[in-house]
Amino acid sequence: MILLMHTSSTVSRTASSRALLIMGIVFIASCLRAPITVLGPLLDPIRTAAGLGVAQAGMLTTLPLLAFAVVSPWAATMSNKYGLERMLFWALAVLLAGILVRSAGPTWALFGGTCLMGGSIAVANVLLPSLLKRDFPHDTARLTAYYALAMILAAGVMSTVVVPFHELMVGNWRLSLASVAVLPLIAMVSWWPQLYAGAVLPPQPAVPIARGTVWRSMLAWQVAAYLGLTCFIHFAAIAWLPAILLGAGFSPAQAGVQHGWMQLAGIVPALALGPLLRRLPDQRWLAFVSPALSAVALLGFMVLPRWATGWSFAFGVGMGSALILSLAFVGLRAPSQQVAASLSGMAQCVGYLLAAVGPTLFGALQEATGSWSTPLGTCVALCAVMCALGLRIGRKGHVQQ
Known part of the structure; x- marks a missing residue:
């Protein structure tokens, strides 16, 4: 100890x-x-x-x-x-x-x-x-x-x-x-x-506080997985969205506008979640809805890419919300400053390792199959995993408990 x-x-x-x-x-x-x-x-x-x-x-x-x-x-x-x-x-x-x-x-x-x-x-x-x-x-x-x-x-x-x-x-x-x-x-x-x-x-x-507590906690691993999957999906989309839209018939200028629109959409949850989180007894439905909205947007890119403006905005809001929640869960699920620092280090280590391989794996799946449907479908499945994780880590509780 x-x-x-x-x-x-x-x-x-x-x-x-x-x-x-x-x-x-x-x-x-x-x-x-x-x-x-x-x-x-x-x-x-x-x-x-x-x-x-x-x-x-x-x-x-x-x-x-x-x-x-x-x-x-x-x-x-x-x-x-x-x-x-x-x-x-x-x-x-x-x-x-x-x-x-x-x-x-x-x-x-x-x-x-x-x-x-x-x-x-x-x-x-x-x-x-x-x-x-x-x-x-x-x-x-x-x-x-x-x-x-x-x-x-x-x-x-x-x-x-x-x-x-x-x-x-x-x-x-x-x-x-x-x-x-x-x-x-x-x-x-x-x-x-x-x-x-x-x-x-x-x-x-x-x-x-016992050494290595967060690395032996199931809740800590769930928080890390939620952040990691958020980073994986978010950075893969940022890297490849222009190429996806070019393949769907958009011009380079149009694809660039959609890329910027998707990132600016992250401002919406940043403004909305601040006052909202103070009034909620827990964060389960937010942690569920955020990746669910992102999954709908990814499916939209696959099925109706001409509606890219709506899908880009929905994806930016969904992933922006998930990222903010991922960071907030570090403080909400830690009983003290020191545990928060350890949990933050663990979650970001796992999260950014996944983020680093996300764009490469996304591109490799497209190259292997010749279609964007496979990598997009994979990200939809990962969003479903995030929905399940959100229902768990959104409940009140601490890593030490």
Whole structure:
């Protein structure tokens, strides 16, 4: 057994310091997707300028997910040793360094900086749910929805402006990639006061927690599976939706619009789930309906692809809801901050391993069968598994119980 200290900040924080803390959380959340998604619109000019093959370019998009899987299980241990506030600040600092290294120019820097970015984002991904569990134990789900909204908006805005900025910089992809560094810079400034606030918070009595508890818990594995399947389906769709629509007769411009529409649809659950989760006794029906809606959309792409606008929106709402719920379940199913950090690390390790293989497996199924129906049908079946998992993990309960 090990003794872990649970810090209670909800008692000692004033209203102004809590507002400052929430602002810092939002700015950190804005850094967790944009540095990765901003690469997509610039991938072709980077490939041309750096002389990368298709496989190498694909690895640039896969490396962050692999880094998430490798680093996530260690984030809780580092947090216990150095503290949440300090680890989040240093994660931002390493993220900033990774963005600058990635933009330095040489091919090795492109890949090395991407790995640094992925590792630092993984730490923040794991520790934010733990922070919410500690400082806002009765408002975890609502704030999770709001920081998911910050992630979606920042990623969407940066992906939208990076191409015009690239043209303004006369095709200098290094400066274009470096532009996203403004996000961790702002986040570091907003988070700086928390380095001192966290040092004066009073501890509560130690809570004994067995080593490896979450890895031996069936509920923890169910939470991890729900997040993992969400990531698998979501990233596979993001990677291949344009190709599916091109095969259905859409133009490249139309396919691109549908791709963006699908991602923007994630804003709807981010806005709606915050107040809704506070009023629900449990989350079973939401955890069931979200993948069910995604399954209907996937079937729609198979049967009536000309209605792609509706299916793209439905899929974006369904998978966006499932992703927010997956993150919220980390806090809702953990009895303490430390268990939340361990559960978050475990769930994201499993989740992003599946996310890393999702696009590759999806494409391999299409290549083997010559049709998009097989990979789409496989994802529909996985949505059905998620529906069953949602009915289980949506009930009230804790990993320790």
